[in-house]
């Protein structure tokens with residue numbers, strides 16, 4: 411069918427949809443859902459005209475939750491974003507209520523596809539979607555640390571002047587302040603990263619990557635293009651059954667947290683087990699605790 415429904419057509423949702431529309435042959439139908447009906451009526455018209463540029467035969471419309479019933483993928487990008495200085499976890503209670511309502515509506519339609527989640531705090535919101543939808547946990551996927559991983563690759567590439575394609579660096583854990591770089595598994599080409607970049611520079615880059623969202627939000631009030639591209643990459647991986655390994659928010663030990671996972675037509679086909687160093691293990695366990703505490707705070 412190659413049908414995608416996007417719930418929440420603000421900065422993130424529309425950055426994603428605009429990528430979809432410009433990729434020939436990826437999707438046949440895109441349905442927009444948002445509580446602001448006028449905005450999506452306008453966006454659907456605007457994007458329909460944009461699709462003619464590439465002549466890619468995609469139908470775009472403003473729809474309702476009934477449209478989810480035969481969708482391959484529903485992407486949730488609705489909810490509040492961070493204000494200046496706010497952490498992702500600060501959004502937890504108000505976004506939980508929104509995501510619960512949205513997930514119920516999606517499931518009432520008879521939907522049986524894959525749900526991608528970008529709404530923050532994304533690891534916790536994946537758990538909310540999973541609990542309300544009762545979908546198999548491999549069919550609920552969060553963008554997780556995909557974007558953090560791309561940010562760290564960008565910063566390394568700027569520092570050492572090597573193409574990002576040859577920088578194999580990874581950020582795992584919570585998509586939030588406890589995320590961490592897995593330097594022990596990172597390489598430039600085939601060379602271990604620690605043989606090329608000093609520990610001091612790696613520390614600086616890791617901290618900088620963690621703070622980039624705050625920096626962008628300080629300038630423009632939100633971030634959207636990076637995560638829009640990540641959602642596009644995930645959509646492509648699923649619809650084309652690519653079996654590509656991505657650092658997404660995946661079910662691990664009863665919570666959602668980012669680990670490298672194989673993504674294809676059934677969603678998460680498998681999650682890799684990484685042998686961390688003792689220090690990385692501590693950071694991973696800390697991230698797990700942060701997510702667990704956040705989930706527990708919702709149940710109190």
Ligand code: NAD
Nearest residue numbers: 418419420421422444445488489490491528529530632637
């Ligand atoms: P935005 O305010 O621009 O868009 C949110 C949209 O959701 C709005 O159009 C709003 O009308 C809609 N909406 C709100 N409640 C709704 C409901 N109940 N039903 C339907 N639509 C509803 O916000 P944004 O900048 O697009 O951010 C969206 C989310 O994405 C935020 O939670 C933000 O933190 C998150 N985000 C995640 C990442 C990531 O890497 N995972 C990156 C950037 C932003």
